[in-house]
Amino acid sequence: MNLFLFIASILFLISVYGILSSRNMVRMLISIEVMFNSVVLVILSLGNLLAFSGGAQAVPILVSIVIFAIALAVSEIVLIFSIMIGVVRFRVARDIDTEELVTKER
Amino acid sequence: MEILGIDLYMLITALLGLLAVVFSIFVIASRNLVYSAAHLSLLGLTVAALLALLGYAIVAILHIIIYVGAGVLFIVMSVSMIREVQERRINRLGSFLAAVIASSPLFYLALSTENPHPIPPSLADYSLLSRYISQSYWIPALLVFLSLSVALMAAVSITRGRGRR
Numbered sequence: 154m155n156l157f158l159f160i161a162s163i164l165f166l167i168s169v170y171g172i173l174s175s176r177n178m179v180r181m182l183i184s185i186e187v188m189f190n191s192v193v194l195v196i197l198s199l200g201n202l203l204a205f206s207g208g209a210q211a212v213p214i215l216v217s218i219v220i221f222a223i224a225l226a227v228s229e230i231v232l233i234f235s236i237m238i239g240v241v242r243f244r245v246a247r248d249i250d251t252e253e254l255v256t257k258e259r
Numbered sequence: 260m261e262i263l264g265i266d267l268y269m270l271i272t273a274l275l276g277l278l279a280v281v282f283s284i285f286v287i288a289s290r291n292l293v294y295s296a297a298h299l300s301l302l303g304l305t306v307a308a309l310l311a312l313l314g315y316a317i318v319a320i321l322h323i324i325i326y327v328g329a330g331v332l333f334i335v336m337s338v339s340m341i342r343e344v345q346e347r348r349i350n351r352l353g354s355f356l357a358a359v360i361a362s363s364p365l366f367y368l369a370l371s372t373e374n375p376h377p378i379p380p381s382l383a384d385y386s387l388l389s390r391y392i393s394q395s396y397w398i399p400a401l402l403v404f405l406s407l408s409v410a411l412m413a414a415v416s417i418t419r420g421r422g423r424r
Contacts, residue, residue: 156269157313158369160276164283165304166362171287173354177346179338183299186282186331191304193322195365201313201375204382212382213391217399218391219318224403227307227330228410234337235414241341 157198164191182233189226191251263399269374272312281306290346296335303327314377 164187200215203213261267282302289295303326309320325411392400 155369155372155374156272158278158365158372158403160309162362162369163276163280163367165365166358167283167287169358169361170354174351175287175346175348177292178289180295180346183286183334184297186299186334186424187286187302187304190279190283190302191316194306195308197310197313197315197318198375200315202372204378206378208391209382213387214380216266216318216383216388217396218324219315220321220388221396221399221403223318225319225406226408227325227333228403230330230333231414232410234334235388235399235417238337238340239417247311249278252301256383 155202157194157201161198162192164188164194169254177230178237182237186226188232189222193222268312268377272309275305275308292338292341293335294397296338298329299334300327300331302397303331312377313375314380315383316380317383317388 168184168188168191172181175181175184186198196215196219200212203209203211203215262270279302282298282305285298286295286302289298303322307319307322308328312321
């Protein structure tokens with residue numbers, strides 16, 4: 154059993170459960186960040202498997218992809234949470250249900 | 260190195276994995292969103308430690324500095340500025356079943372492969388990566404730089420905008 158992939162799988166399971174079970178926009182976004190962590194772990198664990206099965210030249214490519222992904226994740230976080238702050242400043246509820254998106258926060 | 264017949268590397272990996280799972284459960288289950296975001300930062304630190312154990316020290320450092328230091332702390336600050344609203348949970352069993360189905364290929368992959376060894380330092384060397392990024396991947400690097408700049412400008416303009424009176 155690959156322990157790193159197993160940990161990443163559990164994190165992925167928890168994050169999908171968090172996204173599907175919550176109706177709160179912030180909670181869903183935070184769950185997506187848990188998913189991002191698990192995906193980073195999966196990609197680099199696969200890089201380790203490749204490194205010892207004749208695909209060592211692919212490892213720097215995977216690492217470069219992960220570095221770009223981390224930078225893009227941060228820009229995504231900044232943008233989405235800024236939009237969210239803007240939405241909340243317009244006093245709209247943060248629930249993603251359509252009928253509550255257009256009603257004012259209680 | 261072994262302690263009581265257990266490989267120390269695997270023992271530390273298992274402990275860090277347990278911590279990661281506990282923190283991710285707290286992220287999902289905490290009632291207060293600020294605590295959720297704070298646990299996300301702890302999860303980021305734990306994942307960075309796991310990446311370092313895999314041999315990717317550079318990625319672990321970048322994960323801590325950029326992701327945890329900038330991104331997740333931004334979430335904590337943003338969430339603390341927002342008033343809490345009543346949160347609803349829907350269809351827990353269905354969500355759990357869907358999550359199990361979605362993650363089953365990863366579980367299969369984890370159970371069908373062997374534990375990896377740390378990669379040799381030469382494969383994730385800082386100079387090698389900087390050469391890769393600056394020579395082979397300069398267009399993606401430029402795009403990432405542009406997206407970060409645009410995100411920063413958008414964040415400033417959105418948060419400075421006046422709310423409806």
